[in-house]
Amino acid sequence: MSFDRNPWSRCSPTDRKIIEELQGHPEDVAPDEVVGRVADNYRNLGARTALVDGDRAWSYEELGRKVFALGARLAAMGDEQGRKTFAVSIGRSAELVAATHAVALSGHAYCPLGTGDPLAWRSSIASRGGAAAVLVDGDTDAEDLGIPRFDVNGVDDGPAPDFTPVRPAADDLSQVIFTSGSTGRPKGVLCTHGGFANRIHWMQRAFALTPDDRVALKTPFTFDVAGWELFWPQYAGARTVVVPEGAHASPEALIDLFTRHRVTVTHFVPSMLRLWLQADGARRCPDLRLVLCSGEALGADLAEEFRRRSGARLHNLYGPTEASIDVTHFDASEDARTPVPIGRPIANTRIYILDDDRRVCPVGETGEIYINGLGVAAGYTGADARDNERFTPLDIPAPDGWRTFRTGDRGTYTADGHIEYQGRADDQVKIRGQRIELGELEAAVRDHPAVTDACARTYESATGRLCLAVYAVVAPESHGTDIGGAITEHLVGRLPSRSLPGRIVLVDELPLSAHGKVDRTRLPVPSRNRPEPARPFLPPATRLEVHIAEIWARVLDLDEVGRDDNFHDLGGDSMAAVEVSFLIADRFGLDYDHDLVAEILISGDTVAASARIAAEAGVKDHEL
Known part of the structure; x- marks a missing residue:
């Protein structure tokens, strides 16, 4: 060196x-510029439409009343320094916008939680992020997170004339957002105003x-x-x-x-x-x-x-x-x-x-x-010292207040x-734009009692889609059982859907490099064999079922698909479903925006169900 x-x-x-x-x-750039401008616009733009959510349009005055009323309640919950972190578990909606704005205007930081993520995952993030409470929209299961629950709909939307937005300093936290962690646990990024x-x-x-x-x-x-x-x-x-x-x-x-x-x-x-x-x-x-x-x-x-x-x-x-x-x-x-x-x-x-x-x-x-x-975060929470070394300053002079982050890119x-x-210098990957640390997935697989070792990698499907696969070494007594299904069920309860593998491949051992480390490049591309779900294989019984099974098999890289097979059990995700819809429209001579294509996509969870929907809509079919 x-x-x-x-x-x-x-x-x-x-x-x-x-x-x-x-x-x-x-x-x-003043650190309170966003908070100040948003608050001023809520006060001054009156009847101008601020947001449309479904059939309802919110004016700046209406949304501002909700934000200020909620902000006043949250400001009163501050600690001696006036700062707290609030988890937010609300789906995309006007209520989500109001909640995040109220947190920011009251001087606190928000910690995003995915409403569809497993409870154990959300609980871990809320705890490790130091959340004082969780903001929710109505009746959800957020009360099980182990922290107080605050319903944003329980706040009076009337005027809050005594509420003055808090002016944050540059290093005050605006958000604590969790990303995948290479050690198997997600780490919280401490973002600043x-x-x-x-x-x-x-x-x-x-x-x-x-x-x-x-x-x-x-x-x-x-x-x-x-x-x-x-x-x-x-x-x-x-x-x-x-x-x-x-x-x-x-x-x-x-x-x-x-x-x-x-x-x-x-x-x-x-x-x-x-x-x-x-x-x-x-x-x-x-x-x-x-x-x-x-x-x-x-x-x-x-x-x-x-x-x-x-x-x-x-x-x-x-x-x-x-x-x-x-x-x-x-x-x-x-x-x-x-x-x-x-x-x-x-x-x-x-x-x-x-x-x-x-x-x-x-x-x-x-x-x-x-x-x-100026935009570099203040570091991580819930991470080890090695992760925080990524924020080590450089030997190159910089203005006061600037930080450094080593990206791995x-x-x-x-x-x-x-x-x-x-590209990357490490094993981090992105699936549909979402960061995934392979080590996090591997650690979750190893937590299954039947698994003795595991390794994950990405592969490209026949249609060009980037997919995740896990290679698991399991105890001998687990062979002959539906261990793949058991591992999948284990992961569903622990990881968000974006981190779930499309394939679980059982191997006798993981290939090692000359240095004794797992060599991902030597892991085989997953075979085209149909996974072994709990239900037995039944071949397609009608012409429509054959067409749909062929489309599923093409998108999911499988040799065969049965009439009762479930799309998601076979490794299908939202991007694969979109690819299926294009092929179905083409095969049946429909416009992509035809209502039938959407109905098959939404309700056709099996080949047989998809074919039945098509037949009931008038697509010709007959038994084989």
Whole structure:
């Protein structure tokens, strides 16, 4: 290892000039800017529509009354320093927006909980996040989390003239959001008001929402992107359009909602953007002017398809949860490049690509991405010392208050002053934009009493979908039983659905490298054999059942599918279901947006049920 302490020693003067000139410029951003602007807009914008949730439209005055009343109650619950963390377990709705805004305006931090996640998972997060109470919407099972339950619907929506929003300092916590942990336990990211204010301030300057804009609130609450979706519209005086739970995974549901409410701004992970384009979303949503893409690498072919089919602007964003959502941006609307860069840093942010000796890499050389800036979080809670070492400062001078985060991502500076993403330096993966640590999944599998060892990896399906597989070594006495089903049931009670594997593969042993570590590259791609569910295999009995079974088998990479097999038991997820719907529409000669396609997708949990729905709707069928 080199002992040269000059971090620029490997860069030529030209390299250094390119790297320093691409960095984000320092700007003064008040840490209470978001809180203050949101509160002012609630007071001053009166009858202007702030939010649409289903059939109800909320004016700024109406939503503001609810936020201020709830904020006054929460402010009174502060400790000696006035700060607490509140877990929030509410589905996407006006109530979720009101709850998060009230927490922020009362000087506290919120901790997102997924309402559909297992109770044990939510309890662990609430406890490790230090939540004083959990905010809920009506009658839910949140009282079982072991902390007081606070129903946001139990607050008087009348005026709260004595409520004055708390002005946070830069390092006050705005959010404690949990991400997957390599040790098997999720870790909480301590996000600050200073970092979040910088992120929203830059976003408004870059993309300039107006009162005529309608922004989709569609991202799962536990995904960091939901942070800007929840606050940016009311910060800018625009309108939020709430996407119902589950609809974010359906291109047809999104197209219907975007069309009815004339949505102008939305976010997509690239895999969902591809399906939305396949459903002709670009043509059918003419009001859309801006699409922000993040969570996965944006492929050049997808960017080109978007440019060809849509007149909206497409921006590729990059950033980890540990740095206030996004830290770089690239306008992919006109510049056709392969690969699509992640661009340049936002304001008050610098991106350094370093080698193993923490020296800046020359232009064109791949190294690890380090983020230095106002948006970097204050660290982790619920993590070990090794994880928190990722926040170790660099030897490069920076403004006061800026922190550093070592991302584990690989990147390269380009000669024209952009950054290209080059994958991960570790085992972290992203499925549908959600971060997953393979070690977390492996630890949960090993907790099953019959499992002696386990390893996880990703693989690509025949249709190009990224999937998770777990390889388990089980005790000899478990062979011959439905151990795969037992492990699945074990995981369902412990992990959120995004972390569940599509396949569980039983192996005699895990392959080791020459250094004695598990070698994931030697794990076989899961076979196309049908999993062994509790129900026996029954072959399709009608022509329609054969067609549907063939479609399921193609999407799920299986040799055969039985008429009574359950889609989810076979490893099907929301993205696979969308692929199935496209193929069913094509096979039956239907438009993708035909009601029958949606009915089969929603109610056809087995091949036989799907075929029955199609036959009852008039699709011709006969027995084999």
